[in-house]
Structure formats: structure tokens, C-alpha cells
Amino acid sequence: MIDQDLLERTIAFHGHFCPGLLIGYRAAVIALRELGVKRAVDEELVAIAETDACGVDAVQFLTGCTIGKGNLILRDWGKQVFSFARRSDGRMVRVALRHGATFREEDQSLSDVERRQRARDRMQTMSDEDLYDVRWVEAPLPGPARLFASVRCSQCGEGVMEARAHLRDGQPVCPECYGEVYTRRG
Numbered sequence: 001m002i003d004q005d006l007l008e009r010t011i012a013f014h015g016h017f018c019p020g021l022l023i024g025y026r027a028a029v030i031a032l033r034e035l036g037v038k039r040a041v042d043e044e045l046v047a048i049a050e051t052d053a054c055g056v057d058a059v060q061f062l063t064g065c066t067i068g069k070g071n072l073i074l075r076d077w078g079k080q081v082f083s084f085a086r087r088s089d090g091r092m093v094r095v096a097l098r099h100g101a102t103f104r105e106e107d108q109s110l111s112d113v114e115r116r117q118r119a120r121d122r123m124q125t126m127s128d129e130d131l132y133d134v135r136w137v138e139a140p141l142p143g144p145a146r147l148f149a150s151v152r153c154s155q156c157g158e159g160v161m162e163a164r165a166h167l168r169d170g171q172p173v174c175p176e177c178y179g180e181v182y183t184r185r186g
């Protein structure tokens, strides 16, 4: 049922094998199948993750929706919910982990570590239906990534995306020098 080779490569990308990774792994497999698409080379696929936890790495690795390409949107809502859309026609599928799906009464007495272990084992054999609520939804898609001009910060001299620069005395200043992030050393 699970492509062990693909799973191994996903684990190698993430660094360890945890239940969270499997949540994203199986959600991504479902989405690619439902949408009838392969891993996105460019931005033809868009993913929205409602968590910033481990599963996001599986989503990035399997679907090609990544932070860097701008076709992975992180909504830090603390929910194990992943939505995926095709740009060609806007079709979007939402894959939501069912609350408590991987937990069993007998786990009650176990330690956290053992409980996670059990969840991980179960998640490899449970059916898609038992694990997730999968439905087609409609939601506006973010626009494709845009290329912004870079300007020179008048304080540090480093380049900064024009859209991120501030103006101080009419001169462009990067967020760092503007004091938005932290105070620069020296």
C-alpha cells in the first residue's frame, strides 16, 4: 500500500521517521491521486498547509510545492489539514486528518514515546477513509510568484527586494536596518 522506497526517501529528507511525517505523506499521496497530477516541477500545483509541523516536509518532498517556489502556503493554525489545487482549473482537494483517528483506548496507559510509535505503525496500514476526511472545496488561489526588483539599502549597502524596503529620508532601507527584525551588530 505504501511505496516503501518513496517513504524512505521522504524520511531521509525530513531526518527522522515520525507520525507527523506520515500524516503529510499520506495526505500528499491522496491529493496527487485525486487531482491526477505528478510532482510539480514549477508552480502548476499549490498546497496550503494548516500546520507548520513535520508533515509539511513530506508535502514539499512529494508534491513539489515548496516555500521557496511560493506554491506552498503555511497557515499556522495548528490543524493537520492540507489542501492541494491544480492551477490549470482551480480544482482543490482538502485532506483533513480525522481527530483521534490513530489513537486507541489501549494506548491510554502508554508513554508518549510508545503512543507515537503505535500511531506511526497504525498509520501505515489504516485506510485513507479511516484516517482522513477528503473533500473537494472551492477557495481562491494565490497568484503565481512574482519577480521583484532589488534595490540597494542606503544603510548597509546590501540588496533588498523593493517590495520589502522601507523609505527613510527618501532613501531605501532594508527591514534589518530599519530595525524591524533585530538590531544589527556593530
Ligand SMILES: [Zn+2]
Residues within 6 Å of the ligand: 014, 016, 017, 018, 020, 021, 054
Ligand atoms: Zn518529524
Ligand SMILES: [Zn+2]
Residues within 6 Å of the ligand: 153, 154, 155, 156, 157, 158, 173, 174, 175, 176, 177, 178
Ligand atoms: Zn540594510
